[in-house]
Amino acid sequence: MESPYRLHYAPDNASLVIRLALEEMGLPYGTVLVDRSRNEQDGATYRTLNPNGLIPVLETPQGPIFETAAILLWLADTHDQMAPAPETPDRAAFLKWLFFTSNTLHADLRILFYAEKYIAPEQGDALRAGIRPRLRQHLQLLEGLAQQAPGWFSADHVSVLTLYVACMMRWMALYPAQVDRSWYQLADTPRLREILTQLELRPSTRAAIAAEGLGATPFTSPTYANPPEGSAI
Ligand SMILES: N[C@@H](CCC(=O)N[C@@H](CS)C(=O)NCC(=O)O)C(=O)O
Numbered sequence: 001m002e003s004p005y006r007l008h009y010a011p012d013n014a015s016l017v018i019r020l021a022l023e024e025m026g027l028p029y030g031t032v033l034v035d036r037s038r039n040e041q042d043g044a045t046y047r048t049l050n051p052n053g054l055i056p057v058l059e060t061p062q063g064p065i066f067e068t069a070a071i072l073l074w075l076a077d078t079h080d081q082m083a084p085a086p087e088t089p090d091r092a093a094f095l096k097w098l099f100f101t102s103n104t105l106h107a108d109l110r111i112l113f114y115a116e117k118y119i120a121p122e123q124g125d126a127l128r129a130g131i132r133p134r135l136r137q138h139l140q141l142l143e144g145l146a147q148q149a150p151g152w153f154s155a156d157h158v159s160v161l162t163l164y165v166a167c168m169m170r171w172m173a174l175y176p177a178q179v180d181r182s183w184y185q186l187a188d189t190p191r192l193r194e195i196l197t198q199l200e201l202r203p204s205t206r207a208a209i210a211a212e213g214l215g216a217t218p219f220t221s222p223t224y225a226n227p228p229e230g231s232a233i
Pocket of ligand 1: 012013014015041053054055056066067068069102106110114
């Protein structure tokens with residue numbers, strides 16, 4: 001039977017979060033490479049799936065879904081896995097941190113990665129310098145959450161939120177390639193480091209490493225992707 005899910009992806013892009021979730025949930029899925037070297041995400045065909053021109057998109061029986069957090073929440077609710085269910089007492093806390101991760105941490109990261117989309121190129125360095133302290137603050141908030149160790153954000157249990165945060169920490173260590181990244185030190189967040197270390201042992205991570213060429217320790221000591229197809233940027 002054909003899988004109901006098709007992930008539009010580029011290696012080491014935000015689609016990685018969705019790949020990890022699909023693997024972790026044990027759901028069959030197909031993939032469609034978005035060719036970033038040709039800016040395919042910006043083209044008319046891709047924009048019929050995501051008018052925003054961003055990766056990822058997951059095609060589902062309910063139509064294409066874009067926005068990483070929306071896809072994660074939809075998968076978690078549809079398959080009753082990897083997030084507190086709507087009627088459970090942990091749901092509210094889980095939701096607020098998922099939305100914080102999506103609309104604050106991820107949005108600020110985009111400013112770091114794509115400063116030139118937000119400001120004139122000659123002001124890019126200043127904008128990046130301004131956003132780094134915010135990112136450090138966001139990580140400290142997540143470190144505090146990891147210290148509380150709720151069931152949906154701890155080293156003992158993988159949720160869609162842990163996958164999302166882990167990927168963003170990977171990207172902070174690697175991108176943008178040509179600018180200073182010493183502001184990001186995994187040692188500053190030891191509880192988050194425990195989560196990432198556990199995640200690296202999981203079959204879902206091994207599958208993503210093989211599919212996207214992510215290297216042996218993609219979260220705790222990442223290296224640039226060397227994918228079998230496509231490119232990260
Ligand atoms: N808010 C979006 C952000 C996704 C995003 O930033 N995708 C990047 C790849 S990691 C992208 O498509 N970049 C291409 C571009 O900005 O043109 C989400 O959560 O899905």
